[in-house]
Amino acid sequence: xxxxxxxxxxxxxxxxxxxxxxxxxxxxxxxxxxxxxxxxxxxxxxxxxxxxxxxxxxxxxxxxxxxxxxxxxxxxxxxxxxxxxxxxxxxxxxxxxxxxxxxxxxxxxxxxxxxxxxxxxxxxxxxxxxxxxxxxxxxxxxxxxxxxxxxxxxxxxxxxxxxxxxxxxxxxxxxxxxxxxxxxxxxxxxxxxxxxxxxxxxxxxxxxxxxxxxxxxxxxxxxxxxxxxxxxxxxxxxxxxxxxxxxxxxxxxxxxxx
Amino acid sequence: xxxxxxxxxxxxxxxxxxxxxxxxxxxxxxxxxxxxxxxxxxxxxxxxxxxxxxxxxxxxxxxxxxxxxxxxxxxxxxxxxxxxxxxxxxxxxxxxxxxxxxxxxxxxxxxxxxxxxxxxxxxxxxxxxxxxxxxxxxxxxxxxxxxxxxxxxxxxxxxxxxxxxxxxxxxxxxxxxxxxxxxxxxxxxxxxxxxxxxxxxxxxxxxxxxxxxxxxxxxxxxxxxxxxxxxxxxxxxxxxxxxxxxxxxxxxxxxxxxxxxxxxxxxxxxxxxxxxxxxxxxxxxxxxxxxxxxxxxxxxxxxxxxxxxxxxxxxxxxxxxxxxxxxxxxxxxxxxxxxxxxxxxxxxxxxxxxxxxxxxxxxxxxxxxxxxxxxxxxxxxxxxxxxxx
Numbered sequence: 304x305x306x307x308x309x310x311x312x313x314x315x316x317x318x319x320x321x322x323x324x325x326x327x328x329x330x331x332x333x334x335x336x337x338x339x340x341x342x343x344x345x346x347x348x349x350x351x352x353x354x355x356x357x358x359x360x361x362x363x364x365x366x367x368x369x370x371x372x373x374x375x376x377x378x379x380x381x382x383x384x385x386x387x388x389x390x391x392x393x394x395x396x397x398x399x400x401x402x403x404x405x406x407x408x409x410x411x412x413x414x415x416x417x418x419x420x421x422x423x424x425x426x427x428x429x430x431x432x433x434x435x436x437x438x439x440x441x442x443x444x445x446x447x448x449x450x451x452x453x454x455x456x457x458x459x460x461x462x463x464x465x466x467x468x469x470x471x472x473x474x475x476x477x478x479x480x481x482x483x484x485x486x487x488x489x490x491x492x493x494x495x496x497x498x499x500x501x502x503x504x505x506x507x508x509x510x511x512x513x514x515x516x517x518x519x520x521x522x523x524x525x526x527x528x529x530x531x532x533x534x535x536x537x538x539x540x541x542x543x544x545x546x547x548x549x550x551x552x553x554x555x556x557x558x559x560x561x
Numbered sequence: 562x563x564x565x566x567x568x569x570x571x572x573x574x575x576x577x578x579x580x581x582x583x584x585x586x587x588x589x590x591x592x593x594x595x596x597x598x599x600x601x602x603x604x605x606x607x608x609x610x611x612x613x614x615x616x617x618x619x620x621x622x623x624x625x626x627x628x629x630x631x632x633x634x635x636x637x638x639x640x641x642x643x644x645x646x647x648x649x650x651x652x653x654x655x656x657x658x659x660x661x662x663x664x665x666x667x668x669x670x671x672x673x674x675x676x677x678x679x680x681x682x683x684x685x686x687x688x689x690x691x692x693x694x695x696x697x698x699x700x701x702x703x704x705x706x707x708x709x710x711x712x713x714x715x716x717x718x719x720x721x722x723x724x725x726x727x728x729x730x731x732x733x734x735x736x737x738x739x740x741x742x743x744x745x746x747x748x749x750x751x752x753x754x755x756x757x758x759x760x761x762x763x764x765x766x767x768x769x770x771x772x773x774x775x776x777x778x779x780x781x782x783x784x785x786x787x788x789x790x791x792x793x794x795x796x797x798x799x800x801x802x803x804x805x806x807x808x809x810x811x812x813x814x815x816x817x818x819x820x821x822x823x824x825x826x827x828x829x830x831x832x833x834x835x836x837x838x839x840x841x842x843x844x845x846x847x848x849x850x851x852x853x854x855x856x857x858x859x860x861x862x863x864x865x866x867x868x869x870x871x872x873x874x875x876x877x878x879x880x881x882x883x884x885x886x887x888x889x890x891x892x893x894x895x896x897x898x899x900x901x902x903x904x905x906x907x908x909x910x911x912x913x914x915x916x917x918x919x920x921x922x923x924x925x926x927x928x929x930x931x932x933x934x935x936x937x938x939x940x941x942x943x944x945x946x947x948x949x950x
Contacts, residue, residue: 322626326634390626429618436619443642443686444623489622511588513613514625538586538611540625544633545586545669 304375305343308336313408314381315339315558318372320390321488324350324476327389330547335555342381346392347371348480359483365391365491369398376406383408385558390414390515390540391488394496397527401499410504411554412530414540415523416515418492425494428516434489438482497526504530505557507550511538531557579645579655579676585669587612587629596676601648612674617644617652628657633669636661642683645676654683707739714739714772719746722754722819724945725826728919732885732926732937740936741768741812742883743776752821755783758881758940759814759835759858771810774799779816789816789831793858793866797833800859811859815881824874825944831868833858836884839904841911841918843876843946847904850879878943880907880918885937889929897929915941 305325308315315335317328325343332341345352346368347361361367372395376384384407388396393415400407419427420434476484504527508520517534524532533553537546564572573580579596583589592600592607600607600615613621613629620643632638641657655676661669711733721727733740744758757779761771775796782795793816800810813835820827830838830850834857837849855866873879887898897903910921922939 320626323630327630329634429622433618433622436617437622438619440617440620440623440643442690443683511611512625513611513621538584538588539613539629541630541633542586544630 306341307332307343308339308341310340312339313383313385313558313560314342315385315387315554316342316344316372316376316381318344318386318388318392318395319346319349320388320392321484322390326350327541327543329543331543331551331554334547334551338555339385339558342375342379342384344375346484348484349476354477357480359480362480362483363487365395365487365493366398368392368395368487369402372396372399373403373406382406385409385411385554387411387413387554387558388415389543390416391491393523394491394493397493397496397500400502401496404502407502409558410500410502411507411557412504412523412527413507413550413554414509414512414515414520414542415506416519417494417497417523417526419489419514420492422492425522426516426518428514428519429489431490434486437489438485441478441481441485494522494526497523498528500527500530505553506530506532507535507542507553508532509535509537509539509542509546512540514540578678581612581674581676583612583672583674585633585661585672587672590671599647599653599676600645615645617646620644632659632661632672636663642679642686654679656682710739710769714743714769714776716745716747719940720748720754721746721942722748722821722826724821725754725819726915726943726945727941728915729938729940730919730923730926732923732933734885734933734935734937739765739769741772742885742936742938743772744881744938744940745776745780746940746942747780749783749818754819755780755817756819756881756940756942757814757816758883758938759812759833760883760885760936760938761812762810764936771800771812774810775812775814779814783816783818787818788868789818789829790866790868792816793831793833793855794864797858797864797866811857813857813884819942822872825877826873827870828873828879828942829868829870831855831866833864833866834860836882836887838882839880839907840871841878841880841907841913843874843912845911847907847911849904873942873944875944875946876912878911878913878915878918878941880922880939880941882922882939883935883937885933885935886922886926886929886939888935889926889937890932890934891929897932913943914945915943918943 319325319327324345328343347356386396386407393412396410400410419429421427506520506524524530535542535546535549539545542550574594576593576595579599580593582591589607589610589612597604613624616624628638628641637660639658644652644654646652656679657674657676659672659674662671663669715731719727727746729744741761741764746756749755761768778796778799782792786792814833815835817828817830832852832855834855837852840850841847850871852869853867856864887903889897891897910918919939919941926933926937
């Protein structure tokens with residue numbers, strides 16, 4: 304759990320998605336911290352979370368992660384929280400807000416997808432076989448790459464290095480837990496939960512995102528009534544790193560109280 | 562000798578690896594001919610598309626959720642195993658290496674990605690992976706076999722006579738092994754019940770065979786023999802029979818016969834080298850059942866077994882246990898019961914009914930944790946108090 308930013312500012316909670324950890328927000332956080340009180344955390348099973356907190360059964364459903372979020376806001380006694388969920392964490396936010404909206408003011412869904420699999424009439428972009436392929440890819444990369452990861456920081460003279468510890472741990476989660484998280488993420492179908500969002504919401508999508516294409520962004524926006532949709536001129540699924548200015552601006556613009 | 566710009570261009574285009582230049586967010590700006598020919602599409606068709614689009618769907622998710630953010634965060638990446646999908650659908654296993662070019666302020670300008678053909682290495686890795694999976698499955702099967710065997714060696718349910726409550730717990734320190742402790746409680750007639758708890762030498766499959774032999778010998782011997790000491794002698798003879806002599810099989814065991822009397826139960830207990838049971842009285846006292854150790858069963862030419870007789874009144878509880886408890890390591894040179902800890906434990910929990918003391922014994926063995934390196938079994942019998950009947 305990390306706190307940053309302005310003590311008196313609106314509370315903005317930044318939740319990372321499948322793959323990395325709270326460090327993914329680094330560039331966005333530094334652009335928001337002069338105006339907001341930031342709360343960042345690692346989901347159980349990711350980053351520097353407590354390994355003992357892991358229960359495969361609990362984290363085999365997104366509700367388990369959503370319940371963690373509700374516990375965090377309750378234990379920290381946070382109010383009027385602007386919850387920003389990236390990728391699958393956007394759906395955790397949807398589930399948390401649907402279950403107990405009392406501590407949340409606004410919901411930001413960054414490159415969300417309510418369902419990654421194709422279903423009749425709905426194009427999530429992936430098939431069950433694709434997800435198996437992802438699990439296989441994760442496995443073969445853990446074998447040769449992540450596991451024996453003496454972090455070889457190669458010479459990149461034109462790029463200042465991050466602190467070593469960040470480079471070492473970033474995106475390198477426990478393989479067994481990552482497998483569970485991958486299944487939970489890509490096999491969940493939360494389309495029916497979107498209309499349960501009863502608070503103000505913003506969907507932020509990228510122009511070219513092969514994981515959450517624009518049709519999925521539009522679907523999410525259409526099924527959360529009263530939400531608005533912002534499209535960032537960026538490629539990829541993690542605009543926090545590739546387009547931090549626009550991403551931070553889209554969040555700040557929405558999170559700032561009227 | 563210096564390379565001319567044309568030669569450098571040629572070195573880029575025909576390098577023995579695929580070469581891609583993308584924007585920081587992954588849009589292809591240039592590819593070399595090697596890569597274009599692998600993919601089966603020309604330069605113009607590839608420029609402007611997302612690099613991740615070249616990968617399989619699964620690899621693309623992995624790339625977008627892990628590798629792309631890592632690359633931007635750390636400035637470089639190496640040894641990433643993905644498959645590129647060619648225009649004809651063929652998959653080309655490659656290993657990616659990449660680094661980021663940044664401006665003076667550290668803002669990324671472009672990404673250079675090199676793709677090495679990794680077909681051979683990948684198939685080798687797939688074999689390793691398959692081998693590991695097979696090994697894991699084998700291990701899973703062995704564990705489940707051991708657990709099934711273990712379960713089959715313990716009684717499915719204890720059958721106490723009316724007025725007597727029974728509870729038991731079995732702790733095995735290693736999931737993949739079959740342990741050597743055993744116990745049972747069973748009717749001999751309407752009025753008489755038998756029980757035993759013991760520990761055979763050794764572990765694993767051999768111990769399982771011996772446990773099985775011991776259990777059924779004790780049950781059969783008790784049918785025709787009213788005296789617990791006699792039952793242990795029968796077991797002793799069986800363990801020493803020629804066929805098994807070479808095995809050096811032996812065990813320690815308690816064997817008891819329970820008979821109802823006017824105000825509770827009469828219990829005659831014989832021991833063959835087994836630690837004495839505990840007796841928790843209704844008044845809150847606790848002590849060992851006064852019984853000499855006797856000798857291990859199956860080990861001596863003319864063994865002596867001893868027996869004693871006690872009365873269990875309402876609220877009294879008899880607790881048999883194996884040395885997994887007493888011998889648990891609590892330090893480099895100390896065992897749990899080195900100086901009478903088990904009796905103090907019993908006294909602290911007395912009075913307790915069978916379920917209560919077994920539950921406490923279970924907590925105890927869990928607290929002893931990794932210090933427990935043998936199986937630990939406990940069987941408790943308590944006489945129901947009048948007001949509970």
